[in-house]
């Protein structure tokens with residue numbers, strides 16, 4: 532598999548459709564299009580063409596074709612789009628012709644990988660493209676689109692440029708210590724490092740919202756047997772997803788449903804009622820309930836209003852929990868449980884469920900909702916930036932200019948791994964631009 536092959540792939544969804552789009556990229560794209568369609572249309576303007584089999588000259592389809600000469604294409608290479616009639620036989624015939632003309636099927640992500648390699652986007656933008664395709668909700672779409680359009684690339688690219696400048700200053704201070712360059716270069720680098728570190732730390736202190744929005748929230752419903760957990764799950768999604776019965780210990784496995792609130796995808800998990808008794812199977816269910824609750828971004832801790840709060844469930848009253856007093860139709864619900872305000876609800880009558888939905892929506896928005904800021908979205912981003920912060924701290928406290936220099940270099944490498952680009956040439960450019968050393 533060579534990166535210089537001409538590749539093709541179905542860009543539209545698989546199966547029957549009105550239109551199917553085959554995308555071709557690589558240096559032979561133009562020649563392949565000419566062999567199949569005759570005259571090339573003007574760049575980036577759709578043209579109607581008969582596509583012919585290169586061997587038999589049989590017409591395979593009448594198609595709209597587009598010609599994108601590089602570098603002004605998605606991949607940066609010469610590219611072609613074929614808008615075909617969307618039947619499987621048409622697609623297969625045209626794909627066969629493309630193969631006969633020397634193109635090969637693309638691997639997963641290969642178009643975007645080429646776009647990255649050709650400098651059309653940085654790594655974070657490429658990730659944004661992947662997220663955009665995977666986006667299930669409005670808020671996810673917005674976040675992914677922003678990243679695909681280069682919001683993180685711009686932010687991190689700006690930091691890399693500043694870091695490069697700091698390194699250049701530091702290097703100049705070492706190299707030209709005898710010359711009449713400003714003697715406070717080291718101090719300036721140190722101050723600059725502290726400023727940059729502060730900005731990156733502020734970016735990191737986002738409560739994990741971007742990552743949570745990308746992955747979706749996990750909300751676990753926890754409580755004693757018969758508190759009404761499964762009834763609540765069903766009432767919240769408006770379907771009989773989980774089995775409800777008057778027998779304690781009905782739910783054994785974790786039952787999960789997907790929903791979206793505030794544009795945030797949520798997995799709502801109903802779990803086995805917490806208690807010491809029960810058979811082996813129920814105990815395994817309870818173990819799973821606890822482990823799901825531990826992973827959860829938010830726990831709905833459910834008590835039955837007509838029962839004394841049990842110690843087992845009271846342990847799950849905390850800062851990441853929302854306390855519910857269910858069965859409020861039976862008795863007046865306590866205002867507080869375990870020292871925390873309890874929301875009175877009834878899965879049976881639906882009372883309080885609107886308030887619960889509003890509280891959940893609020894939490895979803897707070898934990899992961901859409902933001903105008905460019906948020907980091909992957910653990911990879913967090914790890915790299917945390918490393919940059921540590922190196923900047925080292926640069927600030929370095930006892931020798933050479934050590935500060937090394938720390939700046941390491942910070943730049945970490946940032947370069949994040950965006951997928953960093954070069955020594957950049958550093959040389961800045962040194963010469965800033966100080967006119969050859970003069």
Ligand SMILES: Nc1nc2c(ncn2[C@@H]2O[C@H](COP(=O)(O)OP(=O)(O)OP(=O)(O)O)[C@@H](O)[C@H]2O)c(=O)[nH]1
Nearest residue numbers: 756757758759760761762776780781782804878879
């Ligand atoms: N009156 C009243 N009954 C309810 C309410 N919610 C649930 N129930 C009843 O309480 C019983 C238990 O409900 P479930 O939803 O199965 O309770 P659970 O917490 O999932 O129970 P386990 O799965 O056994 O842990 C059923 O008979 C429900 O009909 C409510 O708000 N009011």
Ligand SMILES: [K+]
Nearest residue numbers: 757776778781
């Ligand atoms: K039950």
Ligand SMILES: [Mg+2]
Nearest residue numbers: 760761781782
């Ligand atoms: Mg249940």
